[in-house]
Amino acid sequence: MKAWYLVYCKPRNEARAQQNLSMQQLETYLPMYRRQVKSSGGEISVAESPLFPNYLFLYFDPTVTSVRSIHATRGVARIVGCREDMTPLDDSLVRAIRRRELQLEKLPEEVALSPGDKVKFCDGPFTDLEAVFLEKDGLKRCMVLFEFMGQQKQLDVAQSSIVRICA
Template sequence: MKSWYLVYCKPRSETRAQQNLALQQIETYLPTLPQQITKSGKTSVKRLPLFPCYLFIYFDPLEISVSKIHSTRGVSRIIGCREEMTAIDDAIVHSIKMREAKLLNALQLSSDELPGENDEPALVVGEKVKFIDGPFKDLEGIFEEESGDKRCHILFEIMGQQKKVSVPRVSIKAV
């Protein structure tokens, strides 16, 4: 039966893996986080992977060989692939897709409508934070560090592992 699985890709090879899996008729989903970039006075939206080095794939392991996926260019391995593969609930992938779409729509409508960035108090390393916007909305994490003037690193637990994500400062608040 077809299910969603998580693939670990080689560094900066998510798109390559996605293209090569598509050639094998395997459905993929690469969650991205839109980021506004201003260069030479022009503002554009660039989409960065939400989970760097990770890609969701939708296939049936009884129809398509796992070794075929492991040998695909850009793919390193399937997460949780030992004796019995760990499928990901469709609701999780659907939720990420919906939140990604909402964030992209909000960013395209008006960058001025995002939560204010001037009134935010400074965060302390190790402080609990809550996502107020974006694909992780309403989830909690731990503030790790500032990353540039408008982004920061947050630690949070997903699928039983602690992961670090880089998010816009305006999308989190102290708990």
């Protein structure tokens, strides 16, 4: 019976494994997220990265498609949990990840923050503490610098947990 299985790929070979498995007429799913990257010239661009590095989901029937042929596919290291009796993933898990990935694509852009902007935590254990925005760090996360117990700390936080302080 067809089901979803988790495939562990060789480092940075998720796309290669996905392409080679697709050429075998197998359905794959590689969840991606967008993040901002700064080039050496200072230009900011958007790059897509795997949500789960080195992993992708594969929908197949082990009684029809040989597990050995999947393990021999370029880019694939192994099927996770592949022993005598393979355990498939729950379909609802893959559907939930797909749904969440679509929601992330549709989310409105946050108010743009610039390095050096003063911000305040509006959520979490540091609520009401002030900090300085440093840079975006991937999708919906950023780096801030704040003083805590007499020391300056750099912290990776969700961008939604801070707000700009109007000076």
